[in-house]
Amino acid sequence: AQSVTQPDIHITVSEGASLELRCNYSYGATPYLFWYVQSPGQGLQLLLKYFSGDTLVQGIKGFEAEFKRSQSSFNLRKPSVHWSDAAEYFCAVIFSGGYNKLIFGAGTRLAVHP
């Protein structure tokens, strides 16, 4: 079955530290890949997306993600975390064409210590 795995349910980092959130998906063909962020009480906001081309994708708020086909991964990174980055992060995948059906991971909740 098509699935998206975010292995880390909770992550805590210190402000200014680097961050990497993991995402793995099941499927052979190259999917469309997304990272969304949800701040407390808010809807989801798109951080970045990958469809094709350069496997290192830059997004908003200083985030980037790298698509690694061999590992079926699309990990999200930020070199220096700010307190305002505390939120829940969702990896999502469109596995096949038509209707834009997104499959979401379970999410990673990020806490930032001052």
Place this chain on the structure above:
Amino acid sequence: DVKVTQSSRYLVKRTGEKVFLECVQDMDHENMFWYRQDPGLGLRLIYFSYDVKMKEKGDIPEGYSVSREKKERFSLILESASTNQTSMYLCASSSLPTGISSGNEQFFGPGTRLTVL
């Protein structure tokens, strides 16, 4: 900016009530989606619609129905609310995919937190 609005941020209903959740988007998007979000499960697709009066079941359609009479409005209906439908409900919309570089991004509303007592 794309705007997706949902009729209520918080809703409290009783078991057995019929519940309507409304979603409106202002970007003339063809696709609209309803998800529920539960801790540890991420977002799960309930129903989606790719055109007016068209609907498709998602992964967890049981206990729900939808209505799309106008392009900009997509309603989620709980025919007889139950306590296990207490959840956060998120609506989203997107344009049709037109190619590899097209914007298949889904735009989300702020969510409705529904409590069924």
